[in-house]
Amino acid sequence: MTEQQHPTAGGCPFGAGAAGPGGTEAVPLYGAGLSGDPARLYREMRARHGAVAPILLDGDIPGWFVMGYRELHQVTSNPELFARDSRRWHAWERIPEGWPLLPFVGYQPSVMFAEGPEHRRRAGAISDALTAIDQFELRQICERLADGLIDAFAGSGEADLMARYAARLPLLVIAELFGFPHTEVPELAADIAASLNEDEGAIAAHQRVAERMARLVKAKRERPGADVPSRLLAHPAGLAEEEVVIDLLVVMAAAQQPTANWIGNTLRLMLTDDRFALSLTGGRRSVGQALNEVLWHDTPTQNFIGRWAVRDTQLGGRRIRTGDLLILGLAAANSDPQVRPDFTDAGSDGNQAHMSFSHGEHACPYPAPEIAEVIAKAAVEVLLDRLPDVMLAVPDAELAWHPSLWMRGLVSLPVEFTPTYTPIPAVGAGGGLSG
Numbered sequence: 001m002t003e004q005q006h007p008t009a010g011g012c013p014f015g016a017g018a019a020g021p022g023g024t025e026a027v028p029l030y031g032a033g034l035s036g037d038p039a040r041l042y043r044e045m046r047a048r049h050g051a052v053a054p055i056l057l058d059g060d061i062p063g064w065f066v067m068g069y070r071e072l073h074q075v076t077s078n079p080e081l082f083a084r085d086s087r088r089w090h091a092w093e094r095i096p097e098g099w100p101l102l103p104f105v106g107y108q109p110s111v112m113f114a115e116g117p118e119h120r121r122r123a124g125a126i127s128d129a130l131t132a133i134d135q136f137e138l139r140q141i142c143e144r145l146a147d148g149l150i151d152a153f154a155g156s157g158e159a160d161l162m163a164r165y166a167a168r169l170p171l172l173v174i175a176e177l178f179g180f181p182h183t184e185v186p187e188l189a190a191d192i193a194a195s196l197n198e199d200e201g202a203i204a205a206h207q208r209v210a211e212r213m214a215r216l217v218k219a220k221r222e223r224p225g226a227d228v229p230s231r232l233l234a235h236p237a238g239l240a241e242e243e244v245v246i247d248l249l250v251v252m253a254a255a256q257q258p259t260a261n262w263i264g265n266t267l268r269l270m271l272t273d274d275r276f277a278l279s280l281t282g283g284r285r286s287v288g289q290a291l292n293e294v295l296w297h298d299t300p301t302q303n304f305i306g307r308w309a310v311r312d313t314q315l316g317g318r319r320i321r322t323g324d325l326l327i328l329g330l331a332a333a334n335s336d337p338q339v340r341p342d343f344t345d346a347g348s349d350g351n352q353a354h355m356s357f358s359h360g361e362h363a364c365p366y367p368a369p370e371i372a373e374v375i376a377k378a379a380v381e382v383l384l385d386r387l388p389d390v391m392l393a394v395p396d397a398e399l400a401w402h403p404s405l406w407m408r409g410l411v412s413l414p415v416e417f418t419p420t421y422t423p424i425p426a427v428g429a430g431g432g433l434s435g
């Protein structure tokens with residue numbers, strides 16, 4: 001396949017009314033109803049359609065929604081049959097300019113869309129560069145940066161923990177692991193936030209982030225340091241500078257939002273569920289349990305787009321055609337009654353066989369899940385240490401979720417606590433980002 005940005009091979013083989021993707025049976029997966037109770041939506045879809053459902057994305061673009069745990073395992077374990085390069089899609093000619101999901105599926109020459117040996121080369125280098133991070137030092141970095149963020153609002157007795165804390169900490173940590181100059185971090189954070197907005201400023205903001213990353217990689221080429229970009233540049237995989245830039249952008253994006261929402265969803269669970277509230281003051285042990293429960297019940301990565309069928313095949317009793325799009329229903333698979341009949345208890349027993357980090361060759365690469373856990377655990381523990389009487393400032397039912405099919409995260413998490421006026425000095429706490 002040639003390296004084009006928006007491939008347009010072939011057309012959809014399914015006519016209207018077919019019981020394949022796009023047929024009369026297909027469920028629209030867009031619009032209202034996504035934000036409130038996705039678990040219920042998955043339950044209803046599973047009851048009506050089984051493990052693999054035909055769905056329609058924005059603009060009535062067809063695809064398959066893989067909800068069965070076993071089927072998801074099958075898809076993610078067989079990259080030679082369900083591949084990652086989006087140029088395999090037969091629906092490109094139906095995709096309009098500015099399609100909202102284009103940022104997720106538009107081909108880019110990054111690790112995300114690479115396949116086979118090229119993917120192993122790129123993903124292997126990323127894993128090696130991340131493995132070199134000392135987890136003890138990482139914990140110290142997280143604690144220092146978390147303290148810095150809390151210092152900025154500890155005296156006020158109230159805060160939105162999403163905006164002031166959960167959404168900020170992972171990026172500060174990544175910026176430090178990447179060796180970004182402290183002076184650049186506030187603007188980098190602002191641009192990343194702007195790039196996630198759905199307005200016309202988003203593209204320009206994304207462009208500025210990419211330019212910043214390119215400058216960082218150039219600087220690391222000249223003066224290597226003990227950081228992720230320098231390790232990637234020096235890796236025996238012999239990555240070109242452009243490859244390092246684009247893969248670092250993937251790592252930063254892949255790390256930031258899911259980890260932020262993992263922190264936010266865990267704090268919400270601990271602040272609203274009596275099992276955790278009762279032990280807030282005494283029991284640190286419950287933080288690990290809460291983090292794991294969130295990955296089973298309220299995972300940040302609900303669904304992932306996607307995989308493309310390499311040839312005609314069968315999945316969950318459905319006929320899948322070459323070039324069909326499959327969406328990984330990670331959250332739905334976690335609650336599959338076939339494998340988890342005891343779902344209400346899922347996570348509390350320490351079982352980590354959830355699909356939240358996906359599975360197989362393209363799964364969240366080792367040791368990224370461990371890094372995410374160090375960041376998230378430190379975030380929750382430091383907050384509870386610093387603000388031991390923290391409580392929700394609004395009823396749980398008033399907390400709003402972002403209306404996204406892909407990411408489960410809170411719009412805000414307003415809390416109250418006794419103000420503390422003796423902040424730990426914010427030495428090096430993220431270049432003044434904590435304001």
Ligand code: HEM
Nearest residue numbers: 111112251254255258259262301357358362363364368372
């Ligand atoms: C709660 C935190 C996180 C969750 C739930 C999560 C989940 C995921 C998922 C579902 C994928 C897609 C897998 C697929 O295509 O099958 C992914 C990919 C990826 N994640 Fe994570 N992730 C998290 C944190 C991180 C962190 C902290 C990093 C880096 C430090 C990271 C780096 C990556 C990369 C580079 C990929 C692309 C892998 C590839 O295509 O080969 N993630 N992650």
